Amino acid sequence: MSEQFTRRDLLHQAARGTVLATMGGGAGFLVRKAHGQVVWQVDAARCLNSRLGEVGVEACNLCTTKCVVALSAVRAVNEHSRCGRCNICPAYFNITSAVDARGLPSEKLCPRDAITRKPIGKADPEDPANNFYEYLIDEEKCDGCGKCVMQCKEPLGLGSIILRIRYNRCVDCNRCAISTACPKDALIQVPVEKALT
Amino acid sequence: MQYRQVAVIGGKGAGPGQFGASLRAIAVDARGNIYAANDSQITVFDAAGRLRRRWSTSQPVHSVAVAGDGAVYTGQIRQIEIFDGAGKLVHTWRDDALLGRVTAIGFVDGDVLAGDATGRAIRRFDAGGRFRNNIGRDNPLNGLLIPNGVVDFGVDAHGIVHAANPGKHRVERYTPAGELLGHIGHFHGTDPAGFGGCCNPTNVAVRDRIYVTEKAGPRAKVYSFSGELEAVIAADVFDANCKNMSIAVDRRGRVYIGDTVKLTIFVFEPVAI
Amino acid sequence: MSGADLQVCAGRPGGPPRAGCLPHMAGWATRLAILVMVAWGTMPAQSIPYQRPVDEAPQEKSIGGGYKTPVVQKPLPRNSWLQVLDVAVLAAAMAISSWLVLKRRNRKSVVALAIGSLAYFGFYREGCVCPIGSIQNVAVAMTDPRYSIPMVVTATFFLPLVMAVFFGRAFCGGVCALGAIQELVLLKPVQVPRRLDLALGLLKYVYLGLALFFALKPAAARDFVICRFDPFVGFFRRTGAPHMLLIGGAFLLVGMFVGRPYCRYLCPYGGLLAWCTRLARRGVTITPDKELDCGLCIEACPYGAIEKMRAVRRNCLYCARCYAACPRDGELARAKAQLVKLS
Numbered sequence: 001m002s003e004q005f006t007r008r009d010l011l012h013q014a015a016r017g018t019v020l021a022t023m024g025g026g027a028g029f030l031v032r033k034a035h036g037q038v039v040w041q042v043d044a045a046r047c048l049n050s051r052l053g054e055v056g057v058e059a060c061n062l063c064t065t066k067c068v069v070a071l072s073a074v075r076a077v078n079e080h081s082r083c084g085r086c087n088i089c090p091a092y093f094n095i096t097s098a099v100d101a102r103g104l105p106s107e108k109l110c111p112r113d114a115i116t117r118k119p120i121g122k123a124d125p126e127d128p129a130n131n132f133y134e135y136l137i138d139e140e141k142c143d144g145c146g147k148c149v150m151q152c153k154e155p156l157g158l159g160s161i162i163l164r165i166r167y168n169r170c171v172d173c174n175r176c177a178i179s180t181a182c183p184k185d186a187l188i189q190v191p192v193e194k195a196l197t
Numbered sequence: 198m199q200y201r202q203v204a205v206i207g208g209k210g211a212g213p214g215q216f217g218a219s220l221r222a223i224a225v226d227a228r229g230n231i232y233a234a235n236d237s238q239i240t241v242f243d244a245a246g247r248l249r250r251r252w253s254t255s256q257p258v259h260s261v262a263v264a265g266d267g268a269v270y271t272g273q274i275r276q277i278e279i280f281d282g283a284g285k286l287v288h289t290w291r292d293d294a295l296l297g298r299v300t301a302i303g304f305v306d307g308d309v310l311a312g313d314a315t316g317r318a319i320r321r322f323d324a325g326g327r328f329r330n331n332i333g334r335d336n337p338l339n340g341l342l343i344p345n346g347v348v349d350f351g352v353d354a355h356g357i358v359h360a361a362n363p364g365k366h367r368v369e370r371y372t373p374a375g376e377l378l379g380h381i382g383h384f385h386g387t388d389p390a391g392f393g394g395c396c397n398p399t400n401v402a403v404r405d406r407i408y409v410t411e412k413a414g415p416r417a418k419v420y421s422f423s424g425e426l427e428a429v430i431a432a433d434v435f436d437a438n439c440k441n442m443s444i445a446v447d448r449r450g451r452v453y454i455g456d457t458v459k460l461t462i463f464v465f466e467p468v469a470i
Numbered sequence: 471m472s473g474a475d476l477q478v479c480a481g482r483p484g485g486p487p488r489a490g491c492l493p494h495m496a497g498w499a500t501r502l503a504i505l506v507m508v509a510w511g512t513m514p515a516q517s518i519p520y521q522r523p524v525d526e527a528p529q530e531k532s533i534g535g536g537y538k539t540p541v542v543q544k545p546l547p548r549n550s551w552l553q554v555l556d557v558a559v560l561a562a563a564m565a566i567s568s569w570l571v572l573k574r575r576n577r578k579s580v581v582a583l584a585i586g587s588l589a590y591f592g593f594y595r596e597g598c599v600c601p602i603g604s605i606q607n608v609a610v611a612m613t614d615p616r617y618s619i620p621m622v623v624t625a626t627f628f629l630p631l632v633m634a635v636f637f638g639r640a641f642c643g644g645v646c647a648l649g650a651i652q653e654l655v656l657l658k659p660v661q662v663p664r665r666l667d668l669a670l671g672l673l674k675y676v677y678l679g680l681a682l683f684f685a686l687k688p689a690a691a692r693d694f695v696i697c698r699f700d701p702f703v704g705f706f707r708r709t710g711a712p713h714m715l716l717i718g719g720a721f722l723l724v725g726m727f728v729g730r731p732y733c734r735y736l737c738p739y740g741g742l743l744a745w746c747t748r749l750a751r752r753g754v755t756i757t758p759d760k761e762l763d764c765g766l767c768i769e770a771c772p773y774g775a776i777e778k779m780r781a782v783r784r785n786c787l788y789c790a791r792c793y794a795a796c797p798r799d800g801e802l803a804r805a806k807a808q809l810v811k812l813s
Contacts (some may be wrong), residue, residue, distance in 0.1 A: 016749040018634055023635075027628050033618040037550045055437040070709045078540045082527045084344025086364055086395040088384050090413075093586050094722045095386040097392060103384055121533035124339055127382075130338040131367045134540070156394050156413035157438035157526055158344055167547035169597055171707070174603050175694035185690050196544050317532060339534070346526035 037192040040176045042164040046186035049149035056150035056190065059150035063163055064143045066178045071168035074144030074163050074178070076114075076137050084121065085132035090156050091148035092117055092135055102128060109148060114141035139166065167195075198419070198428040200452065204464035206246045207233065214248040216240070216460040219257075222272075222300070222443040223455045223462055226263035229447050232460060233455065234261040237371075239271060239280070244447075246464070252284035255351030260312070262442075263303035272299025272311060290326040300347040300441075305356045305373045312360075317341050319350055319360060321373060332375045333360050341369075345396045346439040347413070354424075359403045363396035368407055368420075381407065381424030389418070390426040402444040408452055410442040417444060417454050417465075430465050434438030487691065495525045504640065504682070508615035515653070529582055553622040556595060560626065560645065563587055564633045568640040571753060577794035583644035584653050597706040599623055601630050602648070602739040606685035613686055628737075634746035638753035642733060643788020648702050653789060654732040659772035660727045667774050671737040678738035701732060729772030733787060744784040753783040754792065761800060769797035 044050045048060040063074035088095060088105065092115050097107035108115070117133045124130035137148070144163055152161040179187030201310035208215045213253070216235040224232045229244030237257050241250040260272035267282040275296050279288040298317020304310065308329065317340060319332040333341040333348075334369045341348060342364020350360040354371035357378065358366065358371045371377055382398070385391020392398055398409035398418075406427060407420045416432035443455040452465045530537055563583065570579045591597065597626040604627040611619040630641035642649050662670075677696075684693040697703070706709025710718075724731050733740055747753065755777055757765065768776045775786035 012749060012751075016751075018631065019635055019746065019749060023631060026608070026612070027624055030608065030619050030624045031621055033611065034621045034624065035551070035618050037547070037620055039547055053438060068707060068710065077542060079542055084364075084395065084526075085528055085533065086342070086344050088366065088395055090395050094544055095395075097386060099385055099391075105386055121535035121537045123535070125336050132339060132342075132528060132537075139543075155415075155438055157529070159675075160527065166545050168545035170547070171598060171600065172547065174607065174697045175692065177698070180693060180698075192547060196546065201698065312524075339532075342528075388813075 013072050033094065035191055038189045039167060039172060039192050039195050040165050040170065040179065040187055041190050041195050042163045042165060043045045043050055043186045043188050044159075046103040046184045047149075047163055047182075048186070049146040049185050050153050050159060050162045051184070051186075052154055057150070059146040060183070061147075062181050062183075063178050064145050066181045067144075067175050068173060069171060071112070072144045072180060073165050075139050075142045076144060076148050076161050077164040078135050078136065078137050079160045079162070082158055083135060084158045084160070085134060086157075087129050087131060087133060088127055089133070089135055090151040095151075104128060109143075109151060111145065111147070114138045115148060137161070161162070199468050200428060200430040200465040202434065202463055203451070203466045204246050204433065206231065206462040206464065207235075207240075207460060209460040214240070214242070214246040214268070218460075219458045220443075220455045220457055220462070221258065221441075222260040223445050223453055224261045224263055225453060226267070226446040227265070229451075230263075231445075231453060231462065232263060232269060234258040234271060234443075235288070235460070238285070239269060242462075250284055252280065254278055257263055259298055259300050259314075260302050262304065263307075264304055270302045270309065272296075272302050274298050277302070277309075277311060281331050288412050289324070292328070295320050295328055298346075301349045303350055303352045303358070303405055305352045305358065308373065310350065310352070310358065310373075310436065312350055313347045314343060317348065319342045319348060319358065319371075321375075330375050332358055332371045332373070333362075333369070334375075343396070345441060347399055349400040349441075349443075351401050351407070353403045358387045358400055359407055361398050361401040361409065363399055365394075366392040366397060368398065368401055368409065381410075381420060381422075389416075389429055392426070396437060398443050399441045402446045402452075404446040404448075405450070408444050408446055410444045412440040412442070415439050415442065415456075417442070419452075428467075431463065434463060442455070479672070494719070514656075546759050547770075550622075553599070553620075556591075556599065557622050559590060561629055564630060564640045564644040567639045567644045568633070568752075569789045571640070571643055571754065571788045571793075575790060575793035577790040578791045580644050580788070581654070584650040585646050588647050588650040588654065590647075590717045591645070591698050592651060592702075592706045592795050595608045595647075597647055597700065599626050600647070601626050601739060602646075603694060603697045605738055605742070606681055606696055607635045608691070609682050609685050616688070618688075631742060631746050634743045636752065637749045638786060639740075639743045640749040640787070640788055642740065643790070646733075647706065648700070648737075649730060649733050649787065650734060651702055651705070653727040653787075655725050655770060656729050657726045659729050661772070662728060662774065664777075665772065669696075674738060674741040677736050678741050681738050682762070687788045696738060702809050730787060734773060734785070747784040750783060754786050754788075756781050756792075764797065766797065767792035 008137045048054060064072045067073050091109060094107040095105050097105045097180060100106045115135055115137050117129040117135045120134045121132045124165040146163060147160050149163055153159050176187050198353060199202040200265045211217060218236055220233060220235045222234040231242040233240045239252055243249050250302045254271055254307055256273040258273050259270045262270045265297050271278045271322050275293050276287060277290040277299055281287050296311060297313045300314045301312030307324050313320055321329045321332060323329055341362050343365055350358050356373060358373060359368050360371060363370050367380040367382040368378040369377060383391050386393050392411060394413040397411040399412050400410045402408045402453055410417045415435035417430040419427045419430060420426055429463045430452055434457050439456050439458040442457055450467050454463050530539055562574060564767045567583055570583060571574055583796050604623050607619045607623050608627050610617045633640050681696045701721045705716040721732055770791045773785055773787050775782050
């Protein structure tokens with residue numbers, strides 16, 4: 001059916017054109033600023049569990065409780081090249097527990113038993129005090145509660161264990177629920193290339 | 198035995214007698230003068246705590262010790278600079294392989310001992326700077342376990358080297374030739390007689406007893422040579438975040454401890470109970 | 471609901487409303503508010519320098535025994551090309567939606583598309599990235615110089631709007647996962663009284679204003695409320711806070727009788743789409759000289775998109791129920807045509 005091209009149609013066309021132009025302009029502006037994929041990451045310098053200076057504070061487990069993923073997307077990660085490989089590791093053992101016959105603390109710290117250790121290098125099977133140990137955190141068991149991170153922190157430890165968001169688990173929320181709750185604003189968005197270096 | 202604090206020397210800042218940004222080591226000479234290694238300077242105080250002299254070193258300085266003849270040995274990175282009592286540079290010993298970060302210097306029978314934190318060993322040099330032997334390496338197995346970055350030791354009147362082995366929670370005794378004689382100390386998380394945390398004690402000084410400092414629950418303690426805890430010198434006065442506090446003891450038994458965060462030297466004196 | 475009430479908003483049947491109409495002004499007020507709101511920067515939390523000299527830790531030669539330091543795993547996020555694929559699927563789904571509704575006029579295939587979208591955008595992608603939430607990102611990116619938005623999110627925001635400018639709310643019909651889940655639970659549609667429908671419809675703009683208010687706060691205080699209070703994301707992720715799952719369940723329960731309550735009364739993006747639809751040339755049309763005046767389509771439409779025998783395109787959620795009910799158009803007509811031959 002043919003329609004007369006009325007003034008209303010002209011206004012409509014004009015309005016459509018204006019709206020599309022505005023949208024195009026807006027999109028162009030945003031695209032020019034775009035820098036690709038961003039992901040959330042925990043800033044170790046701000047995170048309560050790993051930042052220097054806080055002593056005698058309870059480990060913060062907001063990363064575990066606030067994350068929308070079932071068993072949080074945050075894990076404690078041991079950066080091996082920075083680890084002291086100590087025999088009495090305050091993140092592995094609960095160093096205030098009773099000392100057993102071998103001179104080691106009797107209890108382990110991790111509530112989910114996620115940290116394992118094995119002697120490395122030239123190892124003495126008789127005396128654990130003589131050895132270096134490699135500490136490995138099992139990511140399937142860890143839930144990011146932060147207890148080991150708080151114990152590993154300087155000056156007690158060397159700070160090799162920090163909380164890290166694992167990208168195979170993180171759903172990359174628009175506004176990370178942990179970031180809203182974090183008391184130190186430690187959750188930051190970084191370009192994905194930077195997060196993986 | 199108990200100790201009481203008698204003086205506080207230095208502080209953080211740029212004023213005279215203050216330590217700028219770091220306080221890494223202290224030493225005491227036979228007359229009771231206190232030498233502090235801070236930033237790239239050596240600062241000298243007299244026994245009453247007044248600033249006497251200050252001079253610069255060419256690199257950031259990590260340790261200081263005063264020889265019997267008054268020469269001041271300063272440990273830096275890959276070198277040891279030797280100054281006379283007035284602060285004039287007399288010798289420089291350089292060794293890229295054997296001297297990493299020199300965190301302690303001591304003297305035994307005319308030889309100079311340098312604690313190399315990078316190589317985790319104590320190097321023995323003769324008076325002319327020629328290397329003689331290592332102490333604490335591969336003995337018994339992995340030698341000195343040093344996760345905290347500082348090798349420290351003291352030499353007693355008999356020439357026995359008492360080296361802190363923080364990874365094993367003990368202070369080990371060596372002959373100057375490097376033979377391990379024994380050790381004192383054990384790990385314990387709660388008992389003050391033991392060493393807590395992951396690596397303690399961090400620093401040690403020896404005169405008539407063994408004086409040690411610890412971190413993470415900072416405190417200074419004194420043990421007899423047989424390993425009994427004689428006193429906890431101080432604990433709460435130090436900053437909770439300090440690490441690797443240097444310790445020195447003078448002839449009168451006064452203990453000098455350098456807090457690495459407050460950048461202050463605390464002086465303690467034994468009191469008869 | 472008297473005819474007089476209808477006169478307040480509608481200019482001519484099917485045409486744009488008269489200026490002065492309340493939803494009209496609310497929409498413009500919100501637009502103005504967007505322009506006026508300016509995000510101010512904030513100082514980031516001061517951090518203590520985090521120096522960890524690596525040579526303090528024992529290195530391989532100190533450990534000896536041929537030990538090699540293991541490399542710390544760095545699991546990769548989802549490939550960015552898959553996000554581009556999501557945008558492509560979005561565009562394709564909207565194209566299919568408008569074709570199915572406007573050309574094929576087939577309700578069954580619209581339901582199939584809704585199921586497919588629910589599976590892909592809902593349960594596979596877990597509801598992210600969605601155009602509704604992208605309003606917040608776009609608003610922040612426009613105002614905060616330090617915030618930049620990935621291109622796929624810009625595309626996700628603008629594509630359904632561009633589609634709406636030409637074809638109307640094709641996004642709402644069978645593409646939006648939140649719409650699809652509500653569409654599929656609608657069992658016994660109840661017509662909402664017109665005045666109530668209009669009043670509740672204003673909530674969309676209130677929500678839009680609130681969402682922008684919280685999104686445009688400084689970075690530390692920024693809160694994306696659309697994401698946080700998404701009632702259905704708990705189902706998509708198969709996990710969530712108990713209160714949010716209950717609210718989602720309540721929406722679905724209500725949605726069994728009241729057609730798509732979130733879409734019509736709360737969706738902020740729906741508000742934007744409704745505005746773009748006013749400019750659309752194509753959309754569901756009830757042709758004046760072909761229609762029978764039977765009113766079956768009005769009864770069939772659960773969304774109040776047909777008034778006085780004319781389609782109100784801005785409310786049309788592309789469900790194709792009207793076509794299914796129409797005796798002259800759609801399947802009914804084609805089915806009858808096979809049986810009856812006009813002599």
